[in-house]
Amino acid sequence: MATAGATGQHSKALRTTSHPGVYQRGSRWVAVYRQDGRQRKEFAATFREAREIKIRRSAEEASRRAGPTLHSYALEWVDHYAGRGANDVINDRTRREYRRLLISYALAYFEPDTHLRDIDEPRARAFVDWLCRLIDEDGHRLCDRSVRNAVLPLQSCLRHAARAGLLGDGSEPMILLPRRRRGRAYEFDERRFLTRKQLARLLEEIPDEWRPLFELLASTGLRISEAIALRMMDADLDQAQPRIHVRRAIVNGQLTGPKSRYGRRTIPISRNLARRLAALAADRGETELLFVGARGATLRPGNLRYRVVIPAADRAGVPWARCHTLRHTCAALLIDAGASPLRLQRWMGHHSAAFTLDNYGHLFDDSLGPHLSLGTN
Known part of the structure; x- marks a missing residue:
């Protein structure tokens, strides 16, 4: 096939065939199609080749106009x-x-x-x-x-x-809003958390060797992936105000950063918890993990869930509680202590205060309170 032929071939008129866009010129066949708005011609030795060229080029142009799948x-x-x-x-x-x-x-x-x-x-x-x-x-x-x-x-x-202009000229981003189900509003379940008494019972049922980890989860709201990635150098345990620095996470056995850049944060802890964490890892170097499993292995959240959390939760009478429940419990306790939405957002490592309110807004006092006085006293 070719896009040009001998002069003698070009001088002959095109004769129509049974396939639109395919013509005969002398002893050769011509496929005529449009590409990028311009008419193109390709020559072929047989009618079948010319028809195939026409079909392929037409499909390519249609695909180009339609855009990607x-x-x-x-x-x-x-x-x-x-x-x-x-x-x-x-x-x-x-x-x-x-x-x-x-x-x-x-x-x-x-x-x-x-x-x-x-x-x-x-x-x-x-x-x-x-x-x-x-x-x-x-x-x-x-x-x-x-x-x-x-x-x-x-x-x-x-x-x-x-x-990128792939949805049509001047098209706006499409907003996908779910419909109401059976007449009720599309809504999310409220986050479930433990009361102080339930939390105390759960921590009592946690084995002694694991209790510092779960007290840390409850008092800081760390995700379990963030807690098991803590190194000794991420914990300021001997300071006047002990702190935990969240800098990384371990997910599915792979070391990665926090869930988002807002997850990098520093959270204060109590001196009592700091002393127990220091005793837990007294002989470890700065780069070693704060919490480890048997023989120093990296902890696996699944093992903790089935071997530690679920049995303890069943004994404590809160069988629905899991590691992430402690994160929600921490948020609820902070709100009860008077934390503002902005402080709660920074503490939990959320990307915005709006997201924090979406998750925990039902826990804030939504009453308007007393009237506003304009007096000077």
């Missing part, structure tokens, strides 16, 4: 997504979770040949409705928060595509 764009996008903020960067753990959520939900629902331009508001709403009806392996429907988590990566991907 959701599957191809989403997987490339998640590899380079850097977060919404100008100076923010998501860590590898979040990127892996976004990829998992996209593959498990959005890319499982939309067909592989679905183009970005084809995803309009009705199709996005249908996706959310599908999530609300989805049944997991245990026969349960996804909770509201799981539905929201499944929607977030697709929403961010479409917003990025809109800014």
Whole structure:
């Protein structure tokens, strides 16, 4: 095949054939198509070759005009997504979770040949409705928060595509809002926490060798992944005000940074807890882990959950309590002690006070209080 021929061939008129866009000129065949708005010609030795050229080029142009498919764009996008903020960067753990959520939900629902331009508001709403009806392996429907988590990566991907002009001229980022279920508002479950008495009973049931770790979780609100990554150098235990510096985490056995850049924080602890932590790791070097398992191995949250937390929680009468329950309990105790939303946000390592209020707003006093006096006294 060729895009030009001999002069004698070009001087002959094109004769139509049974296939639109394919012509005969002398002893050769010509495929005529448009590319980037301009007419193109390619010559072939046979009618079949010319027809194949016409079909292939037409499909390529149609694909170019339609833009990328959701599957191809989403997987490339998640590899380079850097977060919404100008100076923010998501860590590898979040990127892996976004990829998992996209593959498990959005890319499982939309067909592989679905183009970005084809995803309009009705199709996005249908996706959310599908999530609300989805049944997991245990026969349960996804909770509201799981539905929201499944929607977030697709929403961010479409917003990025809109800014790149791939959803049509002048298109705005699509907002995916779940519908109400059976007439009730789309809402999230309130965070469950322990009362002071429940917390005391739980800590009493924790074996002595593990109690400093769980007291630290309850008094600082650290995520378990952050606590098991603490080194001796991250703990100022002999200062007038002992402190814990959160600088890293261990997730699925891999060392990584905190959940976000806001997770890097310093939290005060009591002197009593500091003394017990110092005694726990008296002979360790600065770079060694503060909490270790048998033979100095890195702790595994799953082992702690099944061997320590669940048995202790059952004995304490709070069988639903887990490691993360202590984080919610810490937040509740801070609010009870009068902590402001901003202080709570910084303490918990959240990315914004708005996120903190979304999770713990129901624990704050929402009454207006007494009237405002304008007097000078």
